[in-house]
Amino acid sequence: MARRRSTDTKPASIKDVAALAGVSVPTVSRYLNDRGVSDEKRTRIARAIDMLGYRPNPIAQALVNERTSMIAVMCADITLFGQAQTYKGIEQRAHGGGYSPDVFVLGGRDVAHEVRSCLDRNPAGLILMNFDPECADVLDLVPHDLPTAVIAGNRDERFAQISLAEDDGGYRITRHLLELGHRSVQYIGIPGGVGSYSRMAGWQRACREAGIVAPDPIACTWRPQDARAIGRRLADDPAVTAVFAGNDETAMGVIRGLRDGGRRVPDDVSVVGFDDHPLASIWDPAITTIRQDFHRAGAAAFDAVTGIIADLGEGRVDSRTQLVEVPGELVIRQSSGPAAR
Amino acid sequence: MARRRSTDTKPASIKDVAALAGVSVPTVSRYLNDRGVSDEKRTRIARAIDMLGYRPNPIAQALVNERTSMIAVMCADITLFGQAQTYKGIEQRAHGGGYSPDVFVLGGRDVAHEVRSCLDRNPAGLILMNFDPECADVLDLVPHDLPTAVIAGNRDERFAQISLAEDDGGYRITRHLLELGHRSVQYIGIPGGVGSYSRMAGWQRACREAGIVAPDPIACTWRPQDARAIGRRLADDPAVTAVFAGNDETAMGVIRGLRDGGRRVPDDVSVVGFDDHPLASIWDPAITTIRQDFHRAGAAAFDAVTGIIADLGEGRVDSRTQLVEVPGELVIRQSSGPAAR
DNA sequence: CTGAAAGCGCTTACAG
């Protein structure tokens, strides 16, 4: 089998540049890495690079440096709103800098295998979007000395972490419903989303504080259709006057299901969501929600990882376990209203 | 600066395996690549690999093979529904195979620079999601001999292409509205989405065939809020009885805007979308749309690229410019109805 | 089937 495709002109290497500039290969390398090179050779090398259209081979660099310039970004499903937005935040922050993010979707059964494949590629750092339960195990497979930031999930003292303050958001939006006079709030959960730092935990805390017994949470998938079916069932229970859906898309499904069952929102039942999806304000009725700043969380995670890398270069080590809080914001719209008397 | 982080135990290399197994390095390499190795050495090597937890270094492999096992996937914005779903299709198809997809978001001003950075990393193949106008220029920067598949966009005879048959979808959904008795259909465009293979082209064709003059298309962004503003404006024009929105999210915004302006959907105005977004059937009224099979398009693109790679290995060359059609499906729901008399 | 040699494109001590 041919080792190179036939029509391909082989790209210039550092050797070609050195030859054309009349210097040694290490001198070109020093030029590329901003080490001391005389002005005269600088210009000669610059010209040679320009003429040849030379671009350093990142693969060779990675081999000798024993690390790439890639920041691995692991997530369970990049098609979901929060994860996509978070990645966008990472992506935009990375732009133009020395590191480029690289998505690894942990989709299959053998997550450990996928994680190892990723680590084999020698990332300079790692960002884990810990939105889904299957991601939590990943942390035990990550070498301790790999600069790492975790977004969301329970606090893990071993790593830097970006907290989206979900418990606080869940608490506040539940309080909002209680203050409207509702005597109980039904929670509908999204996959994962459990643990002491979750929106569900905030809901439970608010219920406890108000002295009411939180009803059993109802589990839902990511699919709005399933939320609709749940809403339809809830429509038949006159005791339900307030619903806290785990995210906005779930809220949309629940509202539709309640309406299918003849209940009006918010007149008969208040429904709130979470995240502030772009369609949340378009929905009819517009959805009361907690706005999450996923972009900022992504950017913060990127900054954390590159910060750790820089700190390690200078022998500092304290930034490795920092905690950054990205608070949510209660956005009151039309899907929540006073409890019917 | 330390070349390796201190707490790190250096991973085993092929050299370590060879030493432990008592064979030469090339023999281990042959073992790894399924070349002839005696049974006795096979077992010794296998044991050594197992004991050391050895994993071949893909970076070194890439350097010597002059190609990686990565399929570069370029797109403009992976947070958009169609692109995210398409990527998911690619991702799932790739699973377990020898190639892994790798996203490159062409976000910045200097697309050419971004493309070159991607190509520097020596992908084995390339998939371009040609949904946005800025992506079209990319094709001129791609070396002809890089196995490439283009998803959507105008037909480019130089490359394999997966067509989502958007013009056909646009034609059929416009026909649907015309058959309901509407005398004119207003098109609201999404960014990009022009050219002879677009949903807009299908709309124009259907109008032309019906002998009606297509009104000027209205440009919209990806933001549902902007679509809502357009809908609000349209509400004041009694001549508008049918709207074809460039995608479902735009349709939702338009419907909301029409309602803000006092018009009922579909009684006063029919509104249809495109894509079959998961929320399209949840929306009230549920949205008539063209269902697109993005997963299948992604899988087809992956198959095309890996097929080209395999064919090149065997000297075939014909698959390089194949065209695959992934048709859409008209899904009639409640947002479209007979024209008011 | 197998090992010694050479090489992929780069970088980093080591002498000058």
Place this chain on the structure above:
DNA sequence: CTGAAAGCGCTTACAG
């Protein structure tokens, strides 16, 4: 500041 040497972890001819 600069070049000759050695090496990163692999693979592929080349002899045996």
